[in-house]
Amino acid sequence: MQKMNIFYLFYLASTPFSGYNKKQKLTDSEVSGMGRNATLKDVAEKVGLSVASVSLVLNQKPNRISLESQERIFAAAEQLGYKPKFRQPRRPLQKPITLGLILPEISNSFFADIVQGVDDCIRHHGAQFMLATNGESAQRDAEQIRQFVSAGISALLIAPSYNCHPSVFEGVPFPVIQVDRQSPSLPFSSIRLNNKKGGYLATRHLIELGRRHIICITGPNWLLSSQEREEGFRWAMNEAGISVTPDMILEGDYQTESGYRLAPQLLSKGASAVFCENDMMALGVYRYFREHGINVGSDISLVGFDDISFCEFMETPLTTVRQSGYDIGNEACKRAFLEIEHPDLPKQTIYFEPELIIRKSSEKYGGAQV
Numbered sequence: 001m002q003k004m005n006i007f008y009l010f011y012l013a014s015t016p017f018s019g020y021n022k023k024q025k026l027t028d029s030e031v032s033g034m035g036r037n038a039t040l041k042d043v044a045e046k047v048g049l050s051v052a053s054v055s056l057v058l059n060q061k062p063n064r065i066s067l068e069s070q071e072r073i074f075a076a077a078e079q080l081g082y083k084p085k086f087r088q089p090r091r092p093l094q095k096p097i098t099l100g101l102i103l104p105e106i107s108n109s110f111f112a113d114i115v116q117g118v119d120d121c122i123r124h125h126g127a128q129f130m131l132a133t134n135g136e137s138a139q140r141d142a143e144q145i146r147q148f149v150s151a152g153i154s155a156l157l158i159a160p161s162y163n164c165h166p167s168v169f170e171g172v173p174f175p176v177i178q179v180d181r182q183s184p185s186l187p188f189s190s191i192r193l194n195n196k197k198g199g200y201l202a203t204r205h206l207i208e209l210g211r212r213h214i215i216c217i218t219g220p221n222w223l224l225s226s227q228e229r230e231e232g233f234r235w236a237m238n239e240a241g242i243s244v245t246p247d248m249i250l251e252g253d254y255q256t257e258s259g260y261r262l263a264p265q266l267l268s269k270g271a272s273a274v275f276c277e278n279d280m281m282a283l284g285v286y287r288y289f290r291e292h293g294i295n296v297g298s299d300i301s302l303v304g305f306d307d308i309s310f311c312e313f314m315e316t317p318l319t320t321v322r323q324s325g326y327d328i329g330n331e332a333c334k335r336a337f338l339e340i341e342h343p344d345l346p347k348q349t350i351y352f353e354p355e356l357i358i359r360k361s362s363e364k365y366g367g368a369q370v
Contacts, residue, residue, distance in 0.1 A: 002109075004154045006022070006193075008155060010349075013335065015141075018151075018351075023208070023250060025034070030349075032106060033143070034222020035290070037081070037082070037083060038077070038080035038081050038082040038083075039164075040047070040054055040055055040058070040082070041083070041239060042059060042080055042082065043058070043073065043076050043077050043082050046076040046079075047069070047073055047076045047326075048070060049065075049073070050059045050172070051067075052350075053073075053222060053249045054073050055070075057070050057073045057074070058073060058074070058077055058082070058084055059084065059161045060150060060344075063246075065237060065304055066094065066096070067096075072114055072185055073369065076153075080161065080310075087268025088263050095341065096128065096169075097126065097127040097154045097156050097199060097337075098127065098128050098130060098150035098152070098153045098154055099118070099127065099128075099129040099130070099152040099153060099154060099156070099157060099333065100129065100130050100132070100133050100144075100145075100151075100155070100157065100158075101115070101118055101124065101129055101130065101131045101132070101156075101157045101179075101334055102131075102133070102134055102141065102144050102148075102156070102157070102158040102159065102160075102193065103115070103132075103133055103134070103158075103159050103179070103191070104133065104134055104135065104136050104161070105133050105135065107131060107259075108254075108280060108308075109308040109309055109325075110278075110279075110308050110323075110325040111159075111325065112325070113182065113308075113324070113325030113326045113329065114179060114325040114326070114328055114329035114332075115131065115328065115329065116326055117325065117326035117328065117330035117331075117332075117333065118157065118329040118330065118332065118333045119321050120151040120326075121330045121333035121334055121337075122331060125187045125337060127154075130148065130153065130335060132147070132148075132264050134159075134160075134161050134164075135161075136161045136162060136337050137161055138161050138162075138163045138165060138168075139266060140161075141160060141161050141164045141168060142164075142165075142168040143167070143268060145158075145168050145172065149172060149173070149204075149284075150182070153174060154166075154174055154340050155172060155174045155175045155176070155177065155336035155339065155340050156172070156175070156176045156177070156331065156336075157177045157179050157332050158176065158178060158179060158292045159178070159180050159181045160181060160183055160186065161180065162220070162222040162223065164183065164186075165170075166185050166186055169186065174340075175188075175340060175343070176188040176189075177189050177191065177270075177332045177335050177336050177339070178190035178191070178192070178326060178331045179191055179225060179329065180192055180193070180225070180325070180328055181185060181223070181225065182224060183224075186261060187216070187347060188347055189335055189339065189347045189348050189349065190349045190350070191239075191328050191331045191332040191335060191350050191352075192225075192328065192349070192351060192352070193225070193323040193328070193351065193353075193354055194236070194348075194352065194353055195228035195232065195354075196228040196229070196231045196232040196356060197223075197226045197227045197232060197353065197354055198229060198232060198305060198321040198323065198354035199216075199229035199230060199231065199233045199236070199275070199277070199305075199321075200232035200233070200234070200235045200236045201232070201236075201273055201321055201355075201356040202236075202275050202305065202320075203216075203232065203236035203237060203355065204234045204240075205238040205239045205303065205319070205356055206275060206279055206301055206303060206362065207236060207237070207242070207364060209273070209301055209363075209364055210364075211272045211273035211301055212242060212278050213248075213249065213269075213270055213271055213272045213273070214233075214237070214242075214250055214261045214271070214272070214273045214274070214275060215247075215248050215249075215271040215274050215275070216230060216233045216248065216250070216274075216275045216276075216277070217252045217259060217262055217271060217274065217275070217279045217281050217285070217370060218249060218250070218251050218252060218254065218277050219251075219252060219254045219275060219278060219281075220231075220251070220252075220253050220254065221251055222253075225277075226254075226277055227345050229277045229305065230249065230277070233275060236239035241255075242275050247269055250262050250265060250266075252277070252281045254277070254278050254280060255280055255281070256280045256281065256284040256286075256287075258281055258284065258287075259276060259280070259281030259283065259284025259287075259288075259289055259335075260284035260285070260286040260288050261284070261293040262281075262284075263284065263287070263288035263289065263334070264283065264288070265284045266300075267292075268293075268312070270340075271300065272300060273301035273302070273303070273305070273362070274300065274301070274302050275303050275304070275305075276302070276303070276304050276305065277305050278304060278305050278306050279304035279305060279306045279307065279308045279310075279311055279320055280304075280305070280308075280320055281304070282302055282304030282317075282320070282360060283304075283314075284304060285302060285312070286314065286316070286318070286361070289302075289348050290315075291336045293352060295316075295318050296316045296361050297360050297362065297363045298363060301319075301361065301362040301363070302318065302361040302362065303319045303320060303321070303361070303362055304318050304319070304320040304321070305320060305321045305323075306320060306321070306325075307320045307321065307322035307323070311359070312359065313356075314361075315351045316359075316360050317359035317360050317361065318359055318361045319356075319359045319361045319362040320356065320357050320359075321354045321355070321356055321357070322354065322355040322356075322357050323350065324353055325354060328352060331352075333352060335350070358364075
């Protein structure tokens, strides 16, 4: 699947509209010559913004007007001699909060769920965010981080690529939160899943069905999440007294194509059950089995990981380990706001607990253990 190089800017605030007629725009002398006090409408006409926007700024109410526009409004009010009914000391203007978010891709619905979680959190705080993808490239990580620094973001949420070097974060003037991943070399907070327990739950379920020859399709070996899910697989197998041999571990890449490509090996190795470390690879396996007349659930059990949206709508709904990308994204966003407000807060790793969702792809097996 071709990676997408995307750089989006999401403005979650309405752009003030220009509710005025240029032919009626007043000059300072025209207002003073009218023999009356300047009004909000006069100020709005002078700066070319709506009366509502000008009112919010001059009355120092919460708003999403740019700093430049706020300065123009205050300057115009002073020039025109506008006097509000209830004068109050002018508070310093605050820069709008903008978060940066870097993910490997957004074609995978798990990462799309992370975006939605961040988006809802951002809206709640009346802020905005910028989204970029790295395609698992350290070079693109560095490029996107430089762009975010230039854009003046307030905090960065990132799922760093495998070989993302700590040096790219040197001197960044904002908090950094690792999302769904954790690199031991990066001294930042992390919001992620208890992946080892998720791998254990999936494998123990297959063992309890009477399956013994279980093959695990991992993600890329360099990913910590993949390593941890394999650890959970081995934990459950060892607990059941089942030896894990090298031919019971196949490396995929978290993409649908790798599951489809590895599926023939599952049959040649005589697998009675398959644990795929994400749902995308499970979908590839499922597709191959269906094309070759193999009944998923009865002939062979199949379990995925993530519980992305399509799992329950497959012809044979997929058993999977649920992790909420939405919750992870939302919590990462909340953590970013917390560290913006409290820069000296100790860094923290927050784990979400997985949940096994049993569906028809892993029905109870009634025969001898296989």
